[in-house]
Amino acid sequence: SQQGEEDPQALSIQEGENATMNCSYKTSINNLQWYRQNSGRGLVHLILIRSNEREKHSGRLRVTLDTSKKSSSLLITASRAADTASYFCATGKYGGATNKLIFGTGTLLAVQP
């Protein structure tokens, strides 16, 4: 079952512009994570935000979390051509013996040089 829904499905911007991707989810969570996937490769973990946090920064990445609206956003500032990739949100919830992640369907970001 899909938990996260990313919006937009695809985004095309110019180098230097900011890119914003949104994620909505349906049930309570322990944390929310963002991943990047370059074409045909595995996913790379970018950032994790816990349910009691509202904002987190890592380099050019800024993530916000609004648990009342069950939504998150990922902002990439001053984008580069190398940021071209698919971006996925994943919601984490402890259940049973471990923490499983449920992934959304992703946003395809194209950064034009």
Added chain:
Amino acid sequence: DVKVTQSSRYLVKRTGEKVFLECVQDMDHENMFWYRQDPGLGLRLIYFSYDVKMKEKGDIPEGYSVSREKKERFSLILESASTNQTSMYLCASSPLNGNYGYTFGSGTRLTVV
């Protein structure tokens, strides 16, 4: 550099064959996961394991089985490959503590003909 290694990047198998996908991690992680990724459907969890010889079904376990005889190795088995199992298969691992991201392998693109 920490790693999750999947044994094959590309694999072509015939319908009805038994297929083994291998995944090895060198981070001493307790959790290991198998996902499949299909266009428009995102990542879907097939099976996961939180300890040696322990396994739990994910969202789409039908037609698959797994084996975890050693902590570092998690194998996905397609008992009798079918064309609808043509997909990208992604292995991931994580510590038992749920506040860490997953580390993914590079993926195996399996084609069943």
